[in-house]
Amino acid sequence: MTRQHNILQKPSTFFDIFERKGVSEVKSTHYCPGCGHGILHKLIAEAIEDFGIQDKTVLISPVGCSVFAYYYFDTGNIQSAHGRAPAVGTGYKRANPHSIVISYQGDGDLAAIGANEIIQAANRGEAITVFFVNNAIYGMTGGQMAPTTLLNQTTTTTPYGRNKFHEGYPLRMSEIIATLEAPVYVERCMLTDAKNIAKTRNAVRKAIKAQMDQKGFSFVEVLSGCPTGWKMTPQEAKTWITTDLSTYFVPGVYKDDLETREPHEVKQENPPPEDYYHLLNINQTLKEEYVFPHVLKEPFLEEIKIAGFGGQGLLSLGYVIAALAMGHAYEVSWLPSYGPEMRGGTANCSVKISNSRIGSPLVTNPSTLIVMNKPSMKKFENAVINGGIIIYDSGLIDTPPSRQDVTAIGVPATEIADTLGNTKAANILLLGVYARLKKQFLDEQYIQTALPAILESKALRDVNIKAFNYGFTYSENMK
Amino acid sequence: MSESKGHVIINTAECKGCQLCIEACPIHVITLSNALNHMGYKPAMYIGERCTGCGICFYTCPEPGAITVFKGWDTWEEKAMCPTCKKETKVYHPKKRSDVILCTQCLNPIP
Incomplete structure (x- = not known):
């Protein structure tokens, strides 16, 4: 069914039925009620549908709650090893320069075990798009401390709160990526109220567009709620993002060279047979x-x-x-x-x-x-x-x-x-x-x-x- | 009814009752149902009138297909035979494209 512009409905990028084992409802996701993943999934799916790139998009899902993204997105899918999505994306993009490679990663995946991969990929300016879901916690494994956990935040592994002398300070990935020369677009946004979700929607589209226009590496960090891991209701989680999380991880555009950057075509660089x-x-x-x-x-x-x-x-x-x-x-x-x-x-x-x-x-x-x-x-x-x-x-x-x-x-x-x-x-x-x-x-x-x-x-x-x-x-x- | 500029359909089977849409709706026309769905959640439901079709609930909802929003909802009282649902259903004329008529149940075009 083609998209009607005055009907907001499930984007066709999603599978009609999510076939997976052991669930009674085949049309809903496995995410907890109020989880931010679903919202970001929807925004990405809508952008892919609107840009008409579903057939050439490859989504790389991480290790974490969103590991099952391949159940939902009717695009090409790769599930990579923990933290290695940017490395896998690099290989895929270089071998298939005309594809659109989207890496979808959580904070335990990207900021901890995969911190080197993301920094190297960003520094090389790989023409991929990275969505970084930051919920300040290891959600899937039961709410352990992540590199992005706030100071004094209680998690299952920091029962007295994160201590800066023991565990250091929360990692600001967007700021780190933005200091590099190669990335073309870096923004942090949050999934809270309608206004901020609209901003996120814009950022998602800009980041994917940057890759379609061959501008280079784009990175969008999304502050997202984990009501289960934070032991809150979805409404409290939303408030906590606004009052606590976003004061340390300040939303905003950290780098935007989209206007000035010249397009650079990714090519397969094999030596000539002779x-x-x-x-x-x-x-x-x-x-x-x-x-x-x-x-x-x-x-x-x-x-x-x-x-x-x-x-x-x-x-x-x-x-x-x-x-x-x-x-x-x-x-x-x-x-x-x-x-x-x-x-x-x-x-x-x-x-x-x-x-x-x-x-x-x-x-x-x-x-x-x-x-x-x-x-x-x-x-x-x-x-x-x-x-x-x-x-x-x-x-x-x-x-x-x-x-x-x-x-x-x-x-x-x-x-x-x-x-x-x-x-x-x-x-x-x-x-x-x-x-x-x-x-x-x-x-x-x-x-x-x-x-x-x-x-x-x-x-x-x-x-x-x-x-x-x-x-x-x-x-x-x-x- | 004629005051409604839009219309929202909530698929109760997919809703997990997180209530984000209820809080986000600027004119408070979504409320929580009392009945449990098959997953054991109390799903959200549209009170049936005054929707403006702004789409905020759609973008706030974490479920891909739980909410569908119709904008420019003014001819919904019309009925037609839907070949997919195989029964007479209410139909929707998108304002800008008068050549298209959609079934409000299955969202497929009615020829």
Whole structure:
């Protein structure tokens, strides 16, 4: 039904029926009688309807009583973690610049756990609209002290009243936000009598309009009654806002740059695709020289465990094997094991290569074990499957594996790498050994072309390639 | 009756009896009902005349759909057959748009 200008009725932004569990009345909200949330909901819903932006509005509801805003608003809805609505709003707005993002937050949400999020979002001038419902209390959890609780105000956690020496002073969020450069519109208003509700209505519309006009960050603080939390009747609550709350939190416009601020269009800022090669440090000539690898068609599953000291480049070795296999269009997984042993202790990673889908990246019984220190050899030797391969650095491990049912290949990789120019190339030398042994599914010509692009370190590229070739021919000589 | 410039409909099922509208109404034409609604609240009710259609009660009410205010209420005695309610109901002519007639029960236009 389209809106009739001389009928004031439920805005169409609301759902006709509020479907939720465990209630008898499906047309009324879950708020207590006299709660300010309902009034603000109505003002926002009316503005959304009048501006015709219902289809592109995303409302982010907080943690607090208004967590269920998604039951009521027939718009896009996100329910964010406690206090994180401005951060979620930032992401949504940047990814969808043409949407209207409204963050609806309470004082426990915005001023306590989310105080940093709101200040950072405001300081960045994110083009979102924030409605901050200040009722000086944690309403949903039973009336505990919030950062905005007034001095001497009694709550369940301040039974003798808020003491400035213990709990500090109430936080004036509007004033804090208004000191920042980026926000374009900051106002505090209150939901009491008709005049102030009309002012709030105006502020709500101005704040949403500011976002529609691409002016930037707008913030409206609303002093709202919590009759249940304050243990008052709705009428007493209204009076208390006027007599007490609004004398500390003074209503008014704290910042209004709407006239002078130039519109700034929010855009998705991705680098152009031609920059990707440069940014990701990819060898662009690779594209022209691309060699289609020879691929094994029969089903196979290769499970590799690579272990040794942290710093030997074992995780990188696993990554390079996985990347090379991925270049063959195989399914791969690479699972590093991070732990306290990473710095100087033992480290390991698991790699799986297959031409059908991989269910789990875990390797318990490897078909190939590459080890570069004694403790790892001890730990993983017996896990290798019958008929598997163990490649080990014979310079660092003086006792060869005792098992007879596996192929054990000892290469003094670190020593050879040292003579080639850098001990760090030992892992790539072992890659050469491995690639030679697994000729049935790893294509040599492809690896020769792709390897320079996959190796991250430019400085070590030459010695690494030398080491790879040495390893590749080393095992050839041995066979 | 002819003195009424506006009209207010209070949905008693949705009203929680917070009495904000009663206090806000500048001419005191809303009062508290004696009967309880199904949620156990005593809902607000319109006394039936003198509404000016100012809309203050609508903006004061925390419930989205509990109050509907008609402005320019002067032809409400007319009746017509409403296709949605499937019965003869009172109809409302908005002053500025004489081409539209609304059912006062379901608020849908009557063709």
